[in-house]
Structures are given as C-alpha cells and as structure tokens.
Amino acid sequence: MASSATIETATAGFLDAVLYEGEESRGLQGLTRATLLAPLSTAFDLAEGRPAGHAQRVAYIGVALAEELGLSTAEVSETFFACLLHDAGMAALGASHVRNRADDDLMPPTGGWGDVIRALTVHCDQGDRIARRLGFGENVATAVARHHDCWDGSGPSGQNGNGQMPTVARIVAAADRFECIIDSEPSPLVVRKRGPSLVRDMSGSEVDPEVATRLARLAAKDSFWLGFYDRDMTIGLMSMGAGDALSTDGVLELLAAMSDIVDSRNSRELGRGRRVSELAVKVALACGLSERRAELVRAAALLQDIGTLAVPASVLSKPDILTLDEMMQMQKHPAIARNIVGEIPGMGAVAWWVGCHHERVDGKGYPGMLEGDSVPIEAQVIGIAEAYEALTNNRPYRRALARDDAAEVLRGLADTRFHATVIRRLEEVVSTLA
Template sequence: MLDTTDTRAPYVPGATAPVLYAARDIQVRPARRIDMIACLSGGFDLAEQQVPGHAARVASLACDIAVALGLDAEAQRVVLHAGLLHDAGISVRVEGGHTVGGAWVADLFGLDEAVQEAIRTSHERWDGAGRPLGLTGADIPWAALCVQAAHWVSETAERSGNPLRARAEIVRTPVELLVPALGPIVAAAVREVVRDDETWLAVWDDALAARLALAGTSEGRPSRRKVIGAAEAMGIVVDSAVREVGRAARVASLTRALGAEMGLSTGYVDALGVAGLLLDIGQLGVPRYIADKPSILTVDEMEQMRRHPGLGARILEHVPGMMEIASWVESHHERPDGRGYPEMLAGDGLPLASRILSVADAYCALRADRPHRPAFSQDESMRLMEAGSGAQFDARVVEALPSAHAIAMDAEPSAWVGAGG
C-alpha cells in the first residue's frame, strides 16, 4: 500500500493532506445494487455457517429452475434476488423467524414486495406442512418454490463434499419424494436442471457471484449512490447481528469526518465512509455466543473474534472496485507499534485509511454499551484514545478526533442519536 502516514509530522486542522498521506486518489467505483448484493451475500453464508458461495449457488440454480418453468423476466428477477437473500434473516435479530428477517433485509436493500414475499414463503411446502404460514399448493409463489428447490440441491451437494456424487444422488431421487415439498411441476424441473452439464459446472465457478450480477439486467446504470445505499443496508444488518443499532452509521460518519479534517480528497473520504459502513461485516462469521458473552473471552474465543477482519476482507475483495477497501478492512485492528492483528503491521506497512478506521471504530466502541461493560462517557473515551496515541493509534488521527467528532455530530446528527454524543 502507498497511502501511509508519517506520525512525526504535525497535524494541521483542515490542511490539505501531504503527498505521503495519499500517493494516489481513491474513488468509490460505481456499481449496481445487484452487483453489491451478489457479492455481499457471502456475509450471509458466514452467518449461516454455510460453504462459501452457498447463497450464490442457490440463486443460480433457482434462476435455472425458473427458466425451465418458463417464468418471465420479471419473475426471474424476483427469483434472483430472493435466492441471494433467502437465508439473510439468519444474520439479523428480528421477531418472526429468519424468513421474516430475510424479507426485512430485502426491504433494507430497497427490494420490492414480490421479493420479500418470495423470501417469507421460501420454507412453505406444497403439502401445507411448511412454515411460517402453512400455505399449500398454488398459494405459494413460484419464486419461493424455485428457491426452496435450489436450496435443497445446494445443501445436498455441499454436505456430500463431492459435487459429482451429489449430482448423481439428486438425479436418482424419485420425483414423488420431492412432490410433497415442491409440487409436481417444480419437482420435475429440478432434476432436469441438475442433469444439464453446463448448469452444474456453473454453480461451482469461483466467479459465480459476478456472473449472477450480470443477469440483473433491470438494475439500471451503475452509480456511487447505489454502492453507498447497499453498504448502508449491509451495515444495518451487521448492527442487528451484534445488537448495536446505528453503529455502522456512526463509524462511517466519524471516519468521513476524520478523513475530511485531515485534508483527504472528497473521493477518498467517500471511500472511507463505505469502508466504515462495511467495517465489521466479518462479524457475521463470529458465533453469537462469543459476540454476546458478558465475561472475558477464552483464548480460543478471542482467536475466533480476531478472524473477523480477514473474513470481512474476503467478502469485500469480490465486490467490484473494492479491493482497496477490503485491504483497509482487513487491517483496521492493526497498530502503529506492530502489536495489532492479524498481520502485526507497523510503520509504513499500515495504510492511513486503516489508521483512521481504527480510531473511529475504537472511539465508537468505547461510547457504546457492551455485554461486559457500560458505555464510557465522551470525556472518558477521549482520554482513553489519547492514552493510546502513538502506540495503539496513529497520533495525528487521534489529534484530529475531537474536531472530527464535533463535525460528524453536526453533519449527521441522526447517526449519533442514542450514542451519548
């Protein structure tokens, strides 16, 4: 990374960042909502403890089943989005179960009622023995049946560990065994889809998420606004998972203010904001009993918690144009003194963006209630940040923190409601 910082130089509020701060400008690359959802769906795989790529495989297979059924383009659009988000509700903590939670996540991403309904009903069964509504037969949306069928195929293959053996098992499954869950038409279509060599090879392609995004032809033009909107939605999902409402918005707000206060370009500041929103996406892969534990973590639990920057980076590096942001996220728990994790980076090896994110993340954490302690006051938090200046945190970023905090609260007051100010 070239965008490093020299902690010996003085901080001048509002000054243009020196060349050493940012050797090249950073911009948020425009993308469509489907581009973001397809790649961010890896976070839902983490939460579900599924084999990576599960959500994308379900979406791909569900779309192929929809085509086999002769569903029109609008129905295929619904199937695509519902497949990607079918188990997103496992990530969040809402009443009504994970299908209701998944519909809520779809709403966060701005998806319509047809997609939400397909997710809510994706565990219904043709024979009425499903949940949560006990719908039967034609009362179940076609999209929901396509997703349910695809989920069964994907899980069967993932459990076997051998896609070819699993394929043979699926094809040999008598249609009459599938009819109670899927109905006769979808049950027959599933086996035909799985028999197709091209279809089966495609679902194991490492670039499947990107290929699925290309199928979203009704998404309009790429834009930075769509990237930020999707990042905001995913941030709310992570907030729900860790039970800290508004955290992602606060981290992003403070991160942007720190970047602006330190004189970074508008494009760089926008990229920092996106990184702040997605900073803890890897937390979806941390077991809830660890995240919720009110006492000191064991060594093993701490090691699992420390995996989250790397898990988050692995998801984000697949998002178009986010390789840089992924590297920032991976190193946001590093320290200038080299005692951070996961790589124990120090000096010029630690990007300025990661130093800024580290300060914003730590300050917001101090200001929040945690299972093992109450929130610190603003004054206490500032003193603790200053105590870590130069070792745990970049000294110039900490120096910019008070003014940046004031700017963030003034610019985005809604993000700080309930955070104590």
C-alpha cells in the first residue's frame, strides 16, 4: 500500500514550485478583507452576467468620489466595501429570480418587467444580508441594500421618497450607474471626452445633484481615467480600505460566508460547503499533510465551487440532463474559480487545487485531463470530501446513502476518479465520525 508520504512526494514533484513558495509557512496570514474581497468580487460580476471587474471599477469610482466629497477615512472605507459588495446579492439568487445576461440582453425577461423589479428588490435585500454575514456594519449593509434607490430615497428597497438616502449609499448608487454607462461605450477616448456631460445628465431624479457635480469634476481629470483604465486596478484596490490583517479564523469565516453564497446559488442546503471543508481538513490530516497545509485545504474546499456563480442559474438548477453546451458552461467552473482565487495574495497553491478539483487520476477529468500523481493530493481530498457529502445527503433523484454504502460507491472509483489511498483515508476518517 502506498503511504501518504509517497503520495505527497510524488505530488509535490509535479506542482510548479512557484505556486508553493512560502505558502507552507505563511498559511493564511496577513490577509485583509480588502485583499480577499477585491478579487472575490469578480464572482459577483460573473453571477450578474457582467464583465469581470464591474464591482472593482465601481469601487474605484466610489472611493475617488468619497475622497472628492471630503468624507472621513472610515466613510471612504465603508464606500469601498459597499461598492465591492453592491451586487453580491445577485450571486445568491437562483433561477427563479434571474437569468444571466449570457442568456439575454437584460435580466429576467420571462416574466416581464415585474420580474426585473422583483430581482432588483431581492438582490438588494440579499446583498444587505451578505454584507452583514461578511462582518460589515450598518452603513455598508444599508448602502448595499439601497444602491438602486433614487437619491430622494424612493426605489426598490421599499423606502419612500423621504430624502434620507445615506451619503455612502448615494455614492454607491452614482458610481454603479456611471460605471454601467462607461461599460456601454467601447471607446475609452469617447468616454474620456463625454464623461463629464454623461454625469451631468444623471443629475436629478436618480442621482444626487451634489454628488453628480463632484463626479463630473472627477470625470474631467486625466488622472481619474488613467487609474480607471489601469490593468493593475485589483492590486491598487487591495491597498484601499485595507484595515488590519484578519486572524486565520477571520479569513476562514469570510471564505465560509462566500461558500454559503455558493450553496444558495446552487440550491444546496445552507452549510454544505462548510461541512465539506470540515471533512476535507480531516482527510488531509489523515493523508499526512501538515496542519498548515490542511488549513489551506480548508480554504480551497470553501472556494472550490465559487466558479459556479458564473454558470447561468437556469443551468445550475436544471432538473434534466444538461445539453452539450450547458455541460461545457458547467465544466468551466474550476478554471474560473482558479483565476479568481489566484488573484488573492499567497493563494496560488489554493487556486491550483481549486482548479483541479474535478480532475481524475485516470486522466478523464476536467479541465486539464491530468493523470495519476499529476492530480494534486489536495485536489483529490477536496473532491472526495465533496463526493462523500453528496452521497450521504438526500438528492431530488435519490435518498441519502448510509456511510458504508457511500464508502462502497467510492471504493468503486479507486484509481479512476481518486487514488485508492485517498479513498482509504476517507474511510478511516468517516469511521470515527458519529
């Protein structure tokens, strides 16, 4: 029987050393909410069917505007996070509320504009809850909840026109609307030329005239546009609203909240991602990985399906067999997740494992068709924890399997889907569970 040490050595030999540089000793240290959420906000864009980077560009505009308006450091930071999270609620919506823009030009046309308004209302409401679950306070949550309201306070959040729209919310709303206008114009030169007048056109019923005036002033500056079109915007944003580094528990709790969003989008029982990550850590340790490495495996398990946010909700919840096209959309999710997670400093290895969680040791997995020891042990651990969790819970098409039956199913996948040793380690772990 191959020992776990044998597997680790063989696997480590495959991996690009650059991905591992310093990861073992660093673990999840030094990460802030900004370094995590600036890259992860891309998942919210994709869930809305927008080009990646919408939330980041809104944050860039929002922060510039908040500073132009002379807001306090704390308010600038609140603006930054509210902008990054403004459409997070979209990611939590299932097919009944939204169809991706990949399907249609606008949001859900099936039920007419009534559905559009409902989707706006629900995603604002969900975004409010997500912001609080991610640990943000009242000001950030309220700004997220009201980013589609008009400046007089009327709008989908259900507030009446009482003129009491908070300042941060007014900025987020203006920044979001302005970014959408910019996004619809392909030429940066045209945007640069017409920017100030486009902003002035927004002034009035939708956007606070004072905010619009300041934004028009910003839009007349070359320095604003140079920053806006900077390819390294993500890195620049990470240093904004940075705050103190989170504890390891704080990082993992934030990632767990992200996995709750993925559960919700996939119509899975809430908390499933957290359970999979718990099991993955136990199996990782049983495979002989260090505590630090197991911690990174936990992070990878929590983020493994974040790429499914980019898959149309209608495909994720389809009760039928997927068409070839839908299958291809679905199979992009590990690579999408790898690209998003890879933007987080120090998470290169985590990104790699996430990208490999649907690889198979027989070379028939995706996206890379890696074979044998080329499939990282950590990716197999994540995959087997997910598979066991799926087998032992009810599904619409079958009842939950008992532990022994699930183990037998997994044994049947030895040296095809998973390395036989990984399956044995999983069996050892689950035999000790109540």
